[in-house]
Amino acid sequence: MKLAATAGGGLFLGFSWTSSVASALEVVSDTALAAGKIDFNSYLALSPDGLITIFSPNPELGQNIKTSFPMIVAEELDADWTKVKVIQAPLDTNKFERQVTGGSGAVPHSWERLRKAGATARQMLIEAAAKRWKVPASSLSTENSMVIHKASGRKLSYGELVTEAAKMPVPAEVKLKEPKDFKLIGKAVRNVDNHEMVTGKPLYGIDFYRDGMLFAMIQRPTAFGMKLKSVDAAAAKAMPGIVDVVTFKNNVAVVGKSTWQVNKARKALKIAYEKEGALESSADHDRLFKELLDSKEATVRRKDGDVDTAFKNAAKVVKGEYQCPFLSHAPMEPMNFFAHVRPDGVELVGPTQTPERARGEVAKLLNISPEKVTVELTRLGGGFGRRLAADYVLEAAELSSIIKAPVKVIWTREDDMTGGTYRPAVRYRFEAALDAKGNMIGYKLRGVGINSGNPTREDNFPSGAVDNLLIDSVEHQSPITTGPWRAPITNFLAFAEQAFLDEVAEAAGKDPVQFRLALLEKAKKAPVGEIKYDIDRMKGVIELAAEKSGWGKKKGVAQGFSVYFSHRSYVAQVGEVELKNGAPVVKKIYAAADCGQVINLSGANQQVKGGVVDGLGHAMYSNLTFKDGAPEQNNFSTYRLIRMKEVPEIDVHFVNNGIDPTGLGEPALPPTGGAVANAIYKATGKRLRNQPFMQQAEFKSA
C-alpha cells in the first residue's frame, strides 16, 4: 500500500490495517471482549461487569437476525438490553445447528433453543442467589439483569452472581415465559449494528483487508454455453500493479495490488472462447415454452379426481398463460470472498448465506478435511438467495491455492449480473372449469421452466379445495445457471395464480375475496386429498386485509386482492392503483401478515415493507434477457430496480394469534405482484400476464 502521513498535515499519523481488520469481523469493541466473560452456553456469555455477550450464529443479510435472535435470548434471561453486546459467530457446527440464511427458517428453527439458552442461564443465576441468601429459589424473581428477593427487598445484579452461577448445575428443564409476560419480544428494537452502519465501519466482506493480501478479478465466459479456448495475457501482465494472470477451469484471474489495477488489466486480456453448449436467446425460450406447454410428457405433481370429465362437463372454461422473466439477485454488495489456502489449512472470510456448504465444497475441491477450513462470517450486503451458492467462494479458494497467497476476489456489478444463478424463467398455463353456478369444479396448472426444478407448488391453495385437479411440469435443461431467488418459484407463481383466480372469480360472477373464502370453506368442509396449508390462518389474513383496506367499500378506488402462503407464513395484500397519463401508478398497498409471534416489530415491519417493495419493483420493472447465451443487461443502467419515487405507501398489519414464530424473510414478497396486477385490471381493464408490467405493450410507451 502506498500511503504516507504528510509532514504538513500532522493530524494523520498512519493508518493501521490491523485495526480495520479486527473491526471488520467484530462489531463489539475489544473492551467488551476482554471483560472476563464466562460462557454459559453456545449463545451466551456473562461478565462480572454486567456485560452480556450474545452470539448470533446465522448470516445477517438485512433480515435483522442479528438483532432478533439476541432479543429472544435476552427475553428469557430477563437481561438489561442496554448491556447486551451481539457478536457474529463464525461457522461452528459443534456449537450451532443450521447456520443458514434461507427459506425464512431461522427463527422457527431456533425459537425454542434460543429461549432455553436464556432461561437456563437465568435459572443458574437464581440458584446462585438462592444459595448466597439461603432462601428457596422459588422465592426469587428476575428483572432487568437483577435477581430479586421480594420478601426482604434484596437485589443482586447478574454481574455479581456470574462467577457462582457458572458453577451451578445446568438445569435439565426450565420454564419458559408466557407470551403475555414478554417485555422485549414483540417490541420495536433498533438494529444492533446501526451505529457501525451509519458511521461506515468495515462490516462487509468487500471491506475485508489483510496485510499481504492480493486483489483479484476473474474474467468468466461472456456467454452461457461458451468455454475458454485460449488466453493471451502478455499485455495484462505488463500493466502496473499486476502480480500474475492465472487460468483455471473457464476462468482467467487477474491478480494484483488493487481493485482498480486488476480491473484495468483485465480489459487488456485477449481471450478466445469456443462453443460447448447451446447459445440460447430469450426468443428461443419464448418458442420453447409454447412447445413444452403442449408436450405429451410431463411430471405429474398432484392429481385429484378426474379433470378430463370435469372440463368436459364444464359450463365455462377459463384459460390464462403467464410468463416470468429471468432475474438477477443484484444484492448491492456484489459477490466477493477472501481465501487463504495455507499448507496447514484454509481460511475463508466473506459474505455467504451457507457457510457450511462453502466449507464443505472448498474442502472437497482442495481434497482436505472440512475441519481444516475456517469460515468467518462478515455482514452481507444483501443476498436474496444468490449467496446460497458457493461458486464465488470456490473460485477464491482455488485461486489462492494456485497463487499460494491470501487473495480477495471481487466481482464487478457486470460480473455479478452476468455471472449467473438467476431466478429461472418460467411459463404457466392455468385452466379452470366452472359449473353453471360458478363453482370451480376443475383446475389445471402446467409450469414449464428453464432449469427451474419444479416450478409449481402443487400442495398450495387452491389444491384441496377443488375436486378435480391436475398440476404438472416440464423442465428444459439449459447452460444458463439458475438458483433460488428470494421466495423461490413463489415470487412469480403467486402473481400468476392470484391473477388467474381473479379472472376465474370474474367469470364466475363473484367478488374476488368472497370467491377465495368460499374455496377455503370448501377445503375445510370437504377437503380433497391432502391439505398442507392452514385454512384458518389463510382466512385470517384475507379477512384482516379486506377489513383494513376497506375492500369493496371505497368508491372510485381501483383495488386488487391477493393472498399467498409461502414457507410457513401467510400474507394477504390489497393494491390500489391510479392512472396517470394512461400509465398505472401504484398508490398504496395494504399487507396483512400472519408470521406467528412477531419478534422485533421494527424488523418485522421492514421485512414486510421490504418484501412488498421487492415484489413490486421486480413485477413492474426488472427483466434479464439473453442473446446467444449472453445476458443483455449488465448493470443498473439497463437492468431496472425500483427507486424511491416509485414506492407507494404501505400499510402493514400483523395477525396476533399467539402461535410460535413461522418466519418472515420471504412471505411478504409473493402476494404483491397479484395485488398490483388485479388493481391494474380494475383501473385499466387490462389483464397483465407477463412481467415486468411496465414493459408490456399496453404500458411501454406510457
Added chain:
Amino acid sequence: MAIYKLQINGRSYEADVEADTPLLWVLRDNLGLVGTKYGCGIAQCGACTVHVNGNAIRSCVYPVSAVGESKITTIEGLSEKGDHPVQLAWDEVDVPQCGYCQAGQIMTATALLQKNPNPNTEEIENAMNGNICRCGTYHRIREAVALAATKLK
C-alpha cells in the same frame, strides 16, 4: 503512477496511484476508508456518494486527478462520534436492513440538507431518487431525512 495529496475529512493523505483511478478505489484500497461503497461503478446507484466541497458526487466515476485542492468528506468524516443529526435520525428511524447502501444514502441526504434545510417530500424524493436500496428501505429513508431536517434546526 503519481502522488496525489488529498484533503479528506479534515486530514491530509497521500496516495500513489494512476491518474484515472476513481476516488472510490483510492479511498477503499489505498486509504482504508471503506465506508464508501462500490455498487455499480457507473454512477447509477449512489452507493459511492461522497462530498467534494460539500457537493454530493459519485466517487466511482470521479478520477483522483480531478480532486485537486477540493475538500472531500466521506461517511467516516461526517462526525467524530457518529452523532451527526442525519446519522442520529438514521438510527432513530432504524433505517438499515443490510445497510450496504446506507453510507451513500446518508451522504446524499446530508448534501441535500446543507443546501435545503427544509425540504418537502418531493424535494427529498428528487434528491434521493438516484440512490438505490435493494432491500427497499425507501420509506424509512424518506422519514429519516425529514426527521434529520428537524434536528438540524
